[in-house]
Amino acid sequence: xxxxxxxxxxxxxxxxxxxxxxxxxxxxxxxxxxxxxxxxxxxxxxxxxxxxxxxxxxxxxxxxxxxxxxxxxxxxxxxxxxxxxxxxxxxxxxxxxxxxxxxxxxxxxxxxxxxxx
Amino acid sequence: xxxxxxxxxxxxxxxxxxxxxxxxxxxxxxxxxxxxxxxxxxxxxxxxxxxxxxxxxxxxxxxxxxxxxxxxxxxxxxxxxxxxxxxxxxxxxxxxxxxxxxxxxxxxxxxxxxxx
Numbered sequence: 001x002x003x004x005x006x007x008x009x010x011x012x013x014x015x016x017x018x019x020x021x022x023x024x025x026x027x028x029x030x031x032x033x034x035x036x037x038x039x040x041x042x043x044x045x046x047x048x049x050x051x052x053x054x055x056x057x058x059x060x061x062x063x064x065x066x067x068x069x070x071x072x073x074x075x076x077x078x079x080x081x082x083x084x085x086x087x088x089x090x091x092x093x094x095x096x097x098x099x100x101x102x103x104x105x106x107x108x109x110x111x112x113x114x115x116x117x
Numbered sequence: 118x119x120x121x122x123x124x125x126x127x128x129x130x131x132x133x134x135x136x137x138x139x140x141x142x143x144x145x146x147x148x149x150x151x152x153x154x155x156x157x158x159x160x161x162x163x164x165x166x167x168x169x170x171x172x173x174x175x176x177x178x179x180x181x182x183x184x185x186x187x188x189x190x191x192x193x194x195x196x197x198x199x200x201x202x203x204x205x206x207x208x209x210x211x212x213x214x215x216x217x218x219x220x221x222x223x224x225x226x227x228x229x230x231x232x233x
Contacts, residue, residue: 033220040126042208042225050219058220090162103150103169104212104221108162 003027004109006091012115019078021112023091030095032074033106034058034066037088046089049074081116088113119144121211123224130199131232138194138227140209146170148214151185151192152221156206165207168192199231 004025013019023032033048035058045058047066055066063085065077078085092106120143130136142151153165166176168185176183180197196203206226212218 031219035223040225042123043223045220048220088160102218103167104218105150105152105164105167106221107164110161113160 004091004093004107006089006109006112008112009110010113012117013081014117015080015082017081017116019081019114021076021089021091021114023074023076023109025072025091025093025107027093027095027107028071029093029107030071031093032068033092033094034064034074034076035090035092036060037090037111043090046076078114078116081114083116086114086116119146119211119213119216119222121209121222121224123207123209123227125227126225127228127230129230129232132201133198134231135195135197136199136229136231138196138207138209138229140192140194140224142190142192142209142211144211144213146213146215150212150218152210152212153183153192153194154208154210156208156226157202158204162208165194196229199229201231201233204229204231 007022031050034046035043037043044060046064049055049068052068067075089112091109094106097103122141149170151168155163155165173185182195184193206228208226209224210221212221
């Protein structure tokens with residue numbers, strides 16, 4: 001089983017619908033992230049969380065919200081989906097690296113492909 | 118602010134050719150980490166390497182090698198004798214000390230197509 005699991009893996013929805021993408025991890029990491037990938041734009045940070053009481057906006061948070069339900073769970077919501085939110089979404093985790101402290105290295109889920117019609 | 122530039126959007130080579138993917142970064146941090154990730158057609162992101170800013174030694178792992186040059190703020194990735202299985206999108210990324218290594222800044226990626 002993957003250490004970072006995203007559900008659903010694929011979703012097609014219509015404009016205006018509420019969508020939730022869920023992420024759970026078994027790595028025991030404290031930090032969790034949501035990134036969005038669009039062709040030619042690389043990965044852009046939506047939100048990140050250092051613990052259940054800490055939520056931070058990334059560079060493209062407008063139109064999204066998140067919830068850190070537990071250390072191991074971090075969900076991303078689109079309250080009213082629009083077509084330009086069609087993208088591949090990645091959840092990631094990070095933690096202290098043995099012998100190196102924090103390095104920023106991310107451990108990614110397999111991605112959730114969202115299509116908004 | 119941090120920035121990672123991968124100027125090559127797409128590279129096409131024929132199998133067995135050597136290919137270099139460029140990565141240039143900008144940061145005000147004196148200590149930082151640089152990364153390369155691979156994204157094959159299946160879509161997952163695969164970690165390839167992490168390099169500390171104090172370690173400028175080049176690294177070789179099989180057919181892969183990385184050239185880190187602080188003087189030119191570059192962290193280039195070379196694949197020797199490329200294979201079809203190397204076809205993927207490759208991302209260079211940076212995390213900096215001043216932000217507590219809290220987030221990773223990615224380049225836009227280079228798509229490598231290796232044809233038989």
